[in-house]
Amino acid sequence: MIKAGVIGATGYAGAELVRILMNHKEVEIKWYGSRSYVEQPYADIYRNMFEIVDAKCMDDNMEELAEQVDVIFTATPQGFLAGVLNESILSKTKIVDLSADFRIKDVATYEKWYKIEHKSPQFIEEAVYGLCEVNRDLVKKARLVANPGCYTTCSILTAYPLVKEGLIDADTLIIDAKSGTSGAGRGAKTQNLFCEVNENMKAYGVATHRHTPEIEEQLGYAAGKQILINFTPHLVPMNRGILATEYATLKKKADGSLPTYDEVKAAYDKYYAKEKFVRVLPKGVCPETKWVEGSNYVDVNFVIDERTGRIVMMGALDNLVKGAAGQAVQNMNLMFGFKETEGLEMVPMFP
Ligand SMILES: NC(=O)C1=CN([C@@H]2O[C@H](COP(=O)(O)OP(=O)(O)OC[C@H]3O[C@@H](n4cnc5c(N)ncnc54)[C@H](OP(=O)(O)O)[C@@H]3O)[C@@H](O)[C@H]2O)C=CC1
Numbered sequence: 001m002i003k004a005g006v007i008g009a010t011g012y013a014g015a016e017l018v019r020i021l022m023n024h025k026e027v028e029i030k031w032y033g034s035r036s037y038v039e040q041p042y043a044d045i046y047r048n049m050f051e052i053v054d055a056k057c058m059d060d061n062m063e064e065l066a067e068q069v070d071v072i073f074t075a076t077p078q079g080f081l082a083g084v085l086n087e088s089i090l091s092k093t094k095i096v097d098l099s100a101d102f103r104i105k106d107v108a109t110y111e112k113w114y115k116i117e118h119k120s121p122q123f124i125e126e127a128v129y130g131l132c133e134v135n136r137d138l139v140k141k142a143r144l145v146a147n148p149g150c151y152t153t154c155s156i157l158t159a160y161p162l163v164k165e166g167l168i169d170a171d172t173l174i175i176d177a178k179s180g181t182s183g184a185g186r187g188a189k190t191q192n193l194f195c196e197v198n199e200n201m202k203a204y205g206v207a208t209h210r211h212t213p214e215i216e217e218q219l220g221y222a223a224g225k226q227i228l229i230n231f232t233p234h235l236v237p238m239n240r241g242i243l244a245t246e247y248a249t250l251k252k253k254a255d256g257s258l259p260t261y262d263e264v265k266a267a268y269d270k271y272y273a274k275e276k277f278v279r280v281l282p283k284g285v286c287p288e289t290k291w292v293e294g295s296n297y298v299d300v301n302f303v304i305d306e307r308t309g310r311i312v313m314m315g316a317l318d319n320l321v322k323g324a325a326g327q328a329v330q331n332m333n334l335m336f337g338f339k340e341t342e343g344l345e346m347v348p349m350f351p
């Protein structure tokens with residue numbers, strides 16, 4: 001049994017972590033970190049935890065926490081972990097960071113897109129990008145894992161096999177993604193009020209969203225070269241869920257023909273057939289957020305458009321599970337040598 005601390009346990013991603021870890025056989029939560037609710041019973045903030053969690057919220061003192069636990073999850077805003085991390089903390093405990101602080105390898109790129117100064121660039125190189133299906137072996141050895149976010153996990157996993165196998169021209173990739181409102185966190189923001197979101201749909205961060213360079217970097221590694229993509233997120237009136245629809249030009253074969261369905265399917269199967277949490281759907285079935293809700297699954301599929309020579313790839317996941325807390329636990333399982341699926345075998349809920 002290991003001990004875990006969750007900093008940001010009062011946020012949406014942190015609360016989902018608590019919920020998942022409650023059912024993990026190898027983990028005991030020792031610290032429910034908060035900024036605004038210190039000394040208040042955790043179950044007063046999240047009443048689903050009434051008579052389940054007796055603990056009170058604690059502060060966000062990483063130095064003290066590092067002395068007491070084997071792993072710290074930081075489900076905190078961008079800049080928090082980078083602002084407090086030091087070698088002393090990392091020598092005592094492992095960290096899974098749900099923010100973007102250590103996801104992007106180039107500091108200048110991080111600072112440009114996030115518009116904040118990076119306070120701990122010395123740890124960027126060491127941090128492992130925790131996309132388990134791609135970086136599993138590196139995660140196993142890591143002290144610091146940068147847990148990918150919801151849009152990026154969905155966008156990258158949906159296109160990864162085709163980029164890696166060179167079946168598409170990665171520079172033609174256009175990602176159109178939709179997110180439920182929990183993706184924006186629990187903090188009060190006018191644009192996320194019920195009347196602003198309900199019965200509404202809107203694009204935001206068009207051509208400027210901070211996930212663009214993260215997707216470019218990771219798919220660039222798969223392509224073996226730098227790539228440029230378009231990424232447009234949308235806010236939709238749902239609690240949870242991400243749906244990414246991705247378009248790219250298929251590379252023609254030597255005889256001028258397009259790759260066939262079977263050839264593209266074989267590429268997906270090559271990377272995902274043995275992956276528990278990535279489900280390649282049967283031909284003609286489009287991923288839906290409802291069929292993955294509450295679970296750590298990502299559903300993916302594709303359709304070849306013979307007329308335009310493009311392929312339409314689709315992916316769906318639950319932003320709080322595979323897009324955040326579930327993937328964070330999957331990473332922790334790898335880091336500690338637990339069964340990778342421990343605590344994560346939740347069946348998607350419906351309706
Ligand atoms: N929501 C999602 O779907 C996903 C979120 N993420 C990432 O996870 C992280 C948390 O997101 P989310 O849960 O949505 O956000 P929330 O706004 O819901 O929660 C933020 C949490 O961080 C705490 N916090 C806020 N400011 C500070 C601070 N200055 N110092 C210490 N703690 C602070 C809050 O404490 P308190 O409430 O007590 O003030 C709260 O517990 C972010 O980095 C986000 O990008 C990643 C993937 C998906």
Ligand SMILES: CC(=O)N[C@@H](CCC(=O)OP(=O)(O)O)C(=O)O
Nearest residue numbers: 098099100149150151179183184
């Ligand atoms: C709906 C919504 O507002 N979503 C957030 C993404 C939250 C998130 O997951 O951020 P990270 O992946 O970087 O951790 C946004 O667009 O900023």
